Amino acid sequence: MLEKNQNLRSLHIGECEKLSHLPDELHTLRLLEELTLENCPSLEFIPITTQSQGMPCLRKLKIENCEKLSSWPSGLEYCTSLQELDIENCQNLRYLPVDGLQTLISLEELTLFDCPNIEFIPITTQSQSMPCLRKLKIQNCEKLSSWPNGLEYCTSLQELRIENCQNLRHLPVDALQNHVSLEELYIEDCTNLEAIPSLDNLTSLRELSIWGCDGLTSLPSGLQSCTSLKKLTIGKFHNLISLADVDVSRLQSLFYLQILDCRKLKYLPTGLRSLTSLERMIIGKFWEELDSFPAFELPSQIRELDITGWPKLKSLPQEIQHSTTCLEKLIIYSFDSMEALPEWLGNLSSLIRLNISDCKNLMYLPTIEVMQRLTKLETLRISRCPRLAESSAKEGVPEWHKISHIPNIRGN
Template identity: 45%
Template sequence: MKSLRKVAIIDCGGLSILPSGLQFCTALRELQLWNCPLVTSISVGGLSSLQNLSVFACPLLTSIDGLGDCTSLESLNLSDCPLLGSIPIIQGMPFLRSLKIRGCGGLSILPSGLNCCTSLQELSVSDCPLVTSIPIIQGMPSLRQLEIACAGLSSLPSGLRFCTSLEELSIQGGCFRELPLPSISCTRVLRRLTIRGCCELTSISMSSHPESEEESFPSLLVLRIEDCTSLESIIPADLQGFTCLRELTIQKCGKLKYLPTGLHCLTRLEAVNVGGLWEELDSFPDLQLPPKLFLYKLALYGWPKLKCLPQIHHLTCLTRLEIYNFGGLESLPDWLGNFEYLEALNLIKCENLKYLPTLEAMQRLTNLKTLYIWRCPLLEERCISNGPEWPKISHIGVQTRPSWFVEEDSS
């Protein structure tokens, strides 16, 4: 079948080998192999026109042969193949743009020819616990997205500073204690930076020259630092140079005792998610956000001993406020009534919360459409129909367990 362009082999439980004539399908551009539990090897030799190769959920697959013949390959996606031990990219693939590897537990080394894939724009390696390093040495000038989520990762690629087109960098898991991010040459176009679930990480450095006034991340729009339970320091401690930032998330970092300063200079912020810091702190750190900031969302993550909210009374243009895990909070302040643009208020896991703002303050919230209350037992009881708080909220849609909420988000 010389004119065949696409082959999809899906849910073939009895199939153990691919069709013997596949190598003669010289016009084949796309090959998909999904959920074939008995297949142990794949040969794609001779498929010089192949552009897209996807292999999902083949638990006995140990090898992919002939990959070097696929000189036109643009996308390679390998997922949930736990016995796959190697990916034979030796000399590089000049047209490869996307490489995604997920759930390949037997893979310990990425292809040596990765550096020669000069057209690669997207690289994602996740759930491969034996992978300890990513072989980017000379840099990939076309790379735009890099996602690494491997528990055994001990360092960032040495050539990352030469990836001058990198726009998105996501680092999840890993066993490093310090994370020195790349030099300025790499970060000029970086737009999204995510650091999540790095439990051994104690320090993040986002500036190769802390004394320099030159902006290290002049294009950064999104900064997320989450679930780094050992994190103690973020360098620089002042984020005033991150002037393009639209979203800032620093949460669930239980050893962090402070938030970065300089937030008053971030006038383009649209969403802020902060908190879940060192539980011995008696008060929430001052956010120092600019007055009249048009935030569409502010999420505050507290801890059991906190009795009051941070001073955010100047954020009168806020449209969505979420309050999590303020264990000592008993009443909401009346200055919330000044949030004339507030449309949604979420109150979650505040066990001692009893009182909303006064009736007068609640009546000033003329744009408030939804009130979510969950795991706030004292307040929930007071907010039932004809309860003490009911007159304050009878005109608002109230839910006591939002359908979108996932319990782990409140911890």
């Protein structure tokens, strides 16, 4: 049948539960540009091409939910026009080409997602690299035990995601040194990773996320060199105690900062006040033995602040009261021991939205005079604060008169 469709440019084979083999004539589709194979749980073998006759026009290949597939598509190395390769949820896939993928000289995007039995990823060698590779995503490959071999030679890389690779422990010291074009770096949920190499040369980096890496006790060195950084996410570090040795003052392009869920953290970075571009900050859920929030500097131009507490905290951090001219959105979450909001809340004259959530002992808002000074406040949301909700839910109850002038009041 395939020999009668020589002009076919796109082929999608899916939802074929009993399909175990593809036809050997697949390689005769010499004009094929896109091939998708998905939800074929019995598929064991994919004959893409042969050395003598291949698919010279194939640009995009996606293989998804083919549970029995255990080997790399045969002849794929001869598809030198391939630009996108996406392999997802192939539970039995164990082996990639021993010689690496360097023959895929046009490859720009490579995704390996939910392939838990892959242990080793040979990308390339020094003698022959992948000059076009821009995006590499490796996610949910639980047995992966080493950094992709030869990745340091892919100097055009712009986006790198390594996520939920539980067996990954060590990275080469120079793993990131050649990636001067890298713009996005995500290393997340690699719980046994012990260290991340220096970021010294990542001057083009715009987004950095290090999340859920319990084996780390410190951030990688060289963060101050990432002067193009706009978004920084740090979180779920259960062995990180201090960030006091991290000076972020050179990150003048930083727009978004998140430091969240670090259960032993006692000290925050220095230099925050000097970040003139920082407008949104998410911070909190630190060491539960602290009875006050760690001291930190809040930039005067901050517009959105989400702050999360823990059971022993009885008050909001004092630093917030100095954000009088720009702060438009304030989210207060999980300050369990706080019974009243501070009177200095009235100094936040630019506040438009105030969310208060999961503060189970909170009973009192500031005085009516203070609340009426918040002339720009349009939305107040009170969620899962049972004691405050009872007293402010309707007219005639003690706290209602303090907020009845606010146009939009929400709660549950």
